[in-house]
Amino acid sequence: MSNDEHSDLPIEKIRKELQDAAPTTRKRVFEKFVLAALGSIPWVGGFISAAASFKTEEGSLKTDDLQTRWLHEHEHKMGQLGGTLQDVAERFESLGPAIEERIQSEEYLDLVRKSFRAWDNADTNEKRRYTANLIVNAAGTRVCSDDVVRLFVDWLDHYHEAHLAVIREIFRRPGSTRLDIWRAVYGEQVREDSAEADLYKLLIRDLSTGSVIRQHRQTTPDGQFLRTRTTGRRGRGSGTMESAFEATKQYELTELGKQFVHYTMSEVVGRLESE
Template sequence: MLAAEMHEKEQTILEITARLDMRDEETAKRVESPEYQALLRKAFRDWAGTESEEKRVLIRNLLANAASATLASDDVIKLFLEWIKDYSELHFAVIGAVYNSAGITRGSIWRKLGRPIVREDSSDADLFRLLIRDLSTGGIIRQHRETDYAGHFIAKRSLRTSTSKGETKAMKSAFDEEEQYELTALGDQFVHYAITDLPPKLEFKQASSADFNETEKEL
């Protein structure tokens, strides 16, 4: 098992290197920096949480993009590594559904996941509520909100609904078709860094992974 884990780490390092132009001075400087090396060490320390090929690919994409892009700070990249460790593939499928269809409803997300219609009191409905709650409280998705010219969120106006005497009011469905969801700024950056794959460089040679050798020895 340890040998398989080391092989996965080595493969990931090689794939990261294949996606970077190490002849670019800024990229090479970034890869050799203590800050980037710290990101590598954190990613591989938490490797036990990378229990699937999908998560391995997310880490590869994140580290490759973190070496070549400067949209997010290293503190944000560390948060993304925590998300990959803590969330499941189903969480990431929900993130993908929201990213591809901004303003999507919970019901539409459920259908995009290819799931059948289920009862509101079923375990599947409870699981879906949990997924939405995890991603909402985690700051990855949110209900759509209008903003003013300065980017301030505008508070929603509360709509009071009258209930006739004797009428029972049902709770909002797990698969609601009214409230719209979108990615937060953090969620959007997560997609850019972890889900977007840099294409390998055609001129890549395995020997170019020497820049990562010191990190690999520490793992």
């Protein structure tokens, strides 16, 4: 990490890139967004301060100094953050001036702060991309309220990538059974008493109790769910419990689950619609 690299602080680089991408009349709008995002991530302030002091202290620091290693580690994260901010700003541009009032509102900036905290906590690039999608879509569409969008941020923060893989598969193929989903996501079937089967049951249970997915139900014309009727004489009960890979009960996204996909997986939706 050289003096030249630190002569231009990361915050200034990000600001310059965003301003270059936006017309002059919109620079102030984007700056509000950037400041809300950066201010929500605890380590950013420390990184900027450490980077600023590095230039004057570099001569007295050893190459394996803890501060130096910390800076190198967070330099990569800062680059990822800058790339996400740049991508979001460019996508704002494609939405046009109609969103300017929205992205300057305190309600939206609160969403930005919450979303970037989740972005920072994400352990995969896929989750970070979904968070960026949510930030953009929350600016450009009002399909649901900001309270619901905040719930979606919590879901991104809470659910593992394995949960998201199940959501994606049910979105792609509504009506899939647990066996269908397992084969599509994981492939070869495993024993019922395996750790993999236990994990799979946990994923389905989490998403079902979280109102993201449900078993398919018939409805009346006004949207009331019909009770499932059992027909025929009861036969002798099976001696085994229901399989984790049950192959007759169909699953679908709830309406809330569909909105979650709309806000977070818009690129996936676009690819599927174009196929």
